[in-house]
Amino acid sequence: MKPRERFEFPPDKERLFRRAMRLEWWTIFFLSTIVVVMYLAMGNSQAMKAAWIEDVLSLVPPIAILTAARFRNREPDSHFPYGYHRAASIAFLCAAVALLALGSYMLYDSLSKLLKAEHPTIGTKTVFGHDVWMGWVMMAALAYSAIAPVILGRMKLPLAAELHDKAMHADADMNKADWMTALAGLVGVGGIALGLWWADGVAAAFISFEVVRDGVKNVRRVVSDLMDSEPTTVSKSRPDEVVERLETWFRGLHWVSDARVRLREEGHVFTGEVFVVPAKGEYDLIAEMADATKKSSAVDWRIWDIVIMPVADLEKTGGEARAESR
Amino acid sequence: MTAVSLLALVAMLSIPSCGPIPKDPEKTTERILAGTMRVGVSENPPWIRRNGEEADGIEADLIRSLAQTMSARVEWVWGIPEDHYHGLEKFEIDLVAGGLTAETPWKARVGMTRPWVEVPLTVGVPPGHAEIETIDGSTVGWSSPPHAPALLRERGAVPVRVDPLRSHGGPVLAPAWWVEGNGWTDAGLILDHEKHVMFVPPGENRWLVRVERFLLEHEAETWQKLREGATR
Numbered sequence: 001m002k003p004r005e006r007f008e009f010p011p012d013k014e015r016l017f018r019r020a021m022r023l024e025w026w027t028i029f030f031l032s033t034i035v036v037v038m039y040l041a042m043g044n045s046q047a048m049k050a051a052w053i054e055d056v057l058s059l060v061p062p063i064a065i066l067t068a069a070r071f072r073n074r075e076p077d078s079h080f081p082y083g084y085h086r087a088a089s090i091a092f093l094c095a096a097v098a099l100l101a102l103g104s105y106m107l108y109d110s111l112s113k114l115l116k117a118e119h120p121t122i123g124t125k126t127v128f129g130h131d132v133w134m135g136w137v138m139m140a141a142l143a144y145s146a147i148a149p150v151i152l153g154r155m156k157l158p159l160a161a162e163l164h165d166k167a168m169h170a171d172a173d174m175n176k177a178d179w180m181t182a183l184a185g186l187v188g189v190g191g192i193a194l195g196l197w198w199a200d201g202v203a204a205a206f207i208s209f210e211v212v213r214d215g216v217k218n219v220r221r222v223v224s225d226l227m228d229s230e231p232t233t234v235s236k237s238r239p240d241e242v243v244e245r246l247e248t249w250f251r252g253l254h255w256v257s258d259a260r261v262r263l264r265e266e267g268h269v270f271t272g273e274v275f276v277v278p279a280k281g282e283y284d285l286i287a288e289m290a291d292a293t294k295k296s297s298a299v300d301w302r303i304w305d306i307v308i309m310p311v312a313d314l315e316k317t318g319g320e321a322r323a324e325s326r
Numbered sequence: 327m328t329a330v331s332l333l334a335l336v337a338m339l340s341i342p343s344c345g346p347i348p349k350d351p352e353k354t355t356e357r358i359l360a361g362t363m364r365v366g367v368s369e370n371p372p373w374i375r376r377n378g379e380e381a382d383g384i385e386a387d388l389i390r391s392l393a394q395t396m397s398a399r400v401e402w403v404w405g406i407p408e409d410h411y412h413g414l415e416k417f418e419i420d421l422v423a424g425g426l427t428a429e430t431p432w433k434a435r436v437g438m439t440r441p442w443v444e445v446p447l448t449v450g451v452p453p454g455h456a457e458i459e460t461i462d463g464s465t466v467g468w469s470s471p472p473h474a475p476a477l478l479r480e481r482g483a484v485p486v487r488v489d490p491l492r493s494h495g496g497p498v499l500a501p502a503w504w505v506e507g508n509g510w511t512d513a514g515l516i517l518d519h520e521k522h523v524m525f526v527p528p529g530e531n532r533w534l535v536r537v538e539r540f541l542l543e544h545e546a547e548t549w550q551k552l553r554e555g556a557t558r
Binding site for chain 1 (some may be wrong): 352437532
């Protein structure tokens with residue numbers, strides 16, 4: 001079998017990619033400290049428990065992204081002639097499903113506790129020699145838990161856009177939204193302080209609901225990626241104009257009478273086939289095709305491993321053409 | 327986003343001005359102040375001793391002290407701990423005491439104070455007895471708690487029930503305060519820890535904080551009383 005060519009970042013994107021990977025390592029570091037702090041402060045508060053679980057779950061996307069990064073750049077071989085790109089999507093699917101599953105459980109848990117009208121009991125603990133009401137410790141932990149993720153999320157978002165990386169975009173988005181979780185937690189614990197025992201359960205339910213929403217959003221994203229959907233933009237999920245640009249470029253070639261493109265996303269790259277109707281005249285078709293294959297990746301840095309297919313008729317492609325020739 | 331955060335911050339900072347924080351959802355503290363404190367108790371010397379309808383003992387004395395600071399009178403309710411926990415759940419009891427420890431599944435359903443005194447269950451030897459490094463193979467006397475023989479057997483010792491414990495000529499398993507109070511030597515072999523707590527209604531955090539702080543303030547005094555009472 002003929003394996004694909006290996007994908008290479010253009011030099012400026014390579015730099016951004018390395019920066020993004022560094023930021024993901026920092027994310028893992030800060031999130032780990034947050035997980036520890038939240039666990040120690042958590043006590044009997046449902047909202048704190050929900051926020052803690054969400055923090056633990058937030059560790060999964062960076063780990064998935066960093067692991068996938070190792071696979072992506074692997075040279076395609078005879079075992080995996082199409083390369084290892086898909087490993088990234090699979091990793092992200094696992095992360096999204098985990099979010100959805102755990103978020104649903106959290107939602108069920110907090111709602112059932114609310115219905116059972118359980119009053120959270122929060123007492124004191126000795127912190128640095130003083131007897132402090134744990135509620136204050138919880139609020140401090142919540143405030144701490146919002147700082148690093150929000151900053152890191154804002155730093156990663158533009159990188160995700162530049163690198164056309166949807167996994168990174170989803171991860172950065174979730175980090176940035178951590179301020180909402182912290183706020184919900186603060187309202188929950190603040191409510192308990194004021195004698196509103198139900199505030200904690202409501203806050204927990206809100207946090208869980210947001211986790212479920214994130215899970216649903218990401219599962220949809222990854223599933224359409226794995227189903228080879230049309231290329232879409234990173235943030236707004238609108239069809240990417242790379243399809244049109246590539247078609248226009250091909251039609252502009254002197255040896256091409258007409259061309260249609262069939263592209264799919266594979267992680268952060270676009271790949272697929274171009275069906276061309278060669279123009280009439282004298283020229284070396286093979287040489288022109290080879291030349292076009294090389295030059296087409298200059299149309300957009302995300303284009304990789306295009307296969308050019310000369311056809312007689314653009315309307316009938318693939319299966320239909322085969323059926324006719326029988 | 328910034329507007330919402332600022333609003334929330336302002337709301338947070340105004341909390342302390344709403345009176346003592348945290349509050350009791352069921353207003354337990356308010357009810358007890360200059361009112362009645364309903365205390366569920368069960369007999370367990372030296373912590374709680376029955377005296378007709380009244381209660382004596384280390385915890386009873388502390389509870390009476392606490393009530394005094396709140397200008398409240400104490401209403402003792404006698405019964406088994408399980409009934410008292412149900413009472414707490416229904417907010418019909420304010421405090422439960424009886425030498426109870428943190429080793430209970432009820433802590434998930436009712437409010438439990440932090441352990442205010444932690445008593446090691448240790449091996450002690452009578453004065454003049456040789457020092458011991460291990461109890462493996464030895465006969466060790468015990469009198470309480472009920473799971474003491476199991477703890478001893480785990481370490482290879484042969485448990486023998488002795489009453490009064492003082493009369494045993496060899497090593498015994500006893501609370502640290504008993505060993506110290508009777509002038510015996512602590513062999514330093516700790517088999518368990520008793521984390522003593524009291525229980526309050528679930529979610530009554532202002533009440534819980536008050537009880538916790540009061541108990542912890544009297545921890546040293548409690549050890550003193552335990553040692554003094556060891557020779558009874």
